Amino acid sequence: MSIAGAIGVFGVVYGATARPVLGVPLTILASMIVFSGTVQFAMLALLTAGAGPAAVLGTAAMLNLRNLALGAAIRPRLPIAPVRRVLLSWFLIDETVGLTLAGDAADASPVLARAGAASYVGWVAGTILGVAGVEVVAFEGLAAAVFPVLFVGLAAIMARSSDLVVRGMVAAVAVLVIMTLWPALGALTPITVAALVALPRGQS
């Protein structure tokens, strides 16, 4: 539920920000059928900057590449029928993957289902509140704090070895440096850095 609350806060910010660009119906529809904060904020930024459909679709494709890795990581924890995996894949987002992988249960599908459903409700409800005109200034400040904390928590519960702790720290520093030096890379930065930092070391 804490994840759903945090996602809801970000949803409010998204709804308020997207409303002037997409309009009320399309802003809500986007949250209902895309259900990806990273992709939706990137799409919004590109449309605001006047980018065309090709740029939006290309960026979405790049950002969605991480779903292939996250899905592959979570799949051994889902010993269920393929049809159920297809249905549960709707809930494959960064936050639900973190919670699902953090547990010890052999079948983590109930965790994914509960966390995913709560996150989905939080995201859509937050978007609706945002487009409805909820005072967004307070939420912007809160969102700026909640999401970094959320990702610290997700990284913490998954860092089961000193090797993973080091990799996490290296990725954080690398993203900070790259964002400072080449901010144009935007949302691709953490994905690219993670893909590189997760590579096997020389001796392994």
Next chain:
Amino acid sequence: MTPVILVVAVAVMTYASRVSAMAVLPEPTGVMLRYVQRLPVPLFAGLGVFVLVGDPPAMPANPALAAVAAALLVAPRRSFALVLVAGLSAYAVASLIW
């Protein structure tokens, strides 16, 4: 391409990537499995920094920095709830101060 079609196309791409990983592509084994198991921690750590500094990057507000500092302080306990409580408590206190 109308905005509606663009949003639907993005949704289809997003869901297709999720389904591909969860049900279409072969389940990873061996080296690939170990690689994808290492991926989430650096990804979440990087995303944490990314959302903290923003896009385009800027110096975060003091309450956000305080929240992250408190979260990092308790992170070695590896308790998700504790990290959230510590971070949000620090945010609340820092908001009162600044």
